[in-house]
Amino acid sequence: MGAATLMFNWLRAKLTSEQVMDVGDSSDLTRPNLKQLSESLTLPSPTRKDELWMAAIDDAMRLATYIPNQYVDGVKEAVISSTTTGRGLADLVPYIASIMEITPHNAHLIALDLTRKVFGNSNKQRMEKLGLKKWRWLHTGGGNNPFSEHVAMSGKIYRFDDPPVINSKTGQRGFPSDLLGCKCRMQAVISFDDEDD
């Protein structure tokens, strides 16, 4: 068994099922730091001391432009406690409904969107920390009004340092779950053939 095959099998065993990956041509094997890789791929059981998790929450709040400024600090604190105490949406939905004075239904949509953003950002950070350069856009089902751009992007490979346009009307570039209601996901692409670097 060649080094590339061993590496592939090892990575496949380590990556979560969410992150099923694709291995490109292995003509030029670049080996990630295995210890770092192993630590980074432990499933998240975040705490307030987890800097990456806190950064993922900051990113989520930055992207959630639909939350009026005066509620941002309170909602952020609620997201931190809902994702670190394990109570999740049970705490977050009633908090958002009461502070923003919106219906439980709308609060649920917002809480879900924020949670998806946090997990999406966390995944993205972990992939980047591993040294991955590329990822694949995966459109997953997506309700009554999927973003047509995202359907068309599904299966395409992009680079972390050159994200695609996610809203053709505004020209905004970004990643899955950046837009409100986007349920798309990011799939790790392991490429041993970085001829374009």
Ligand SMILES: [Zn+2]
């Ligand atoms: Zn989407």
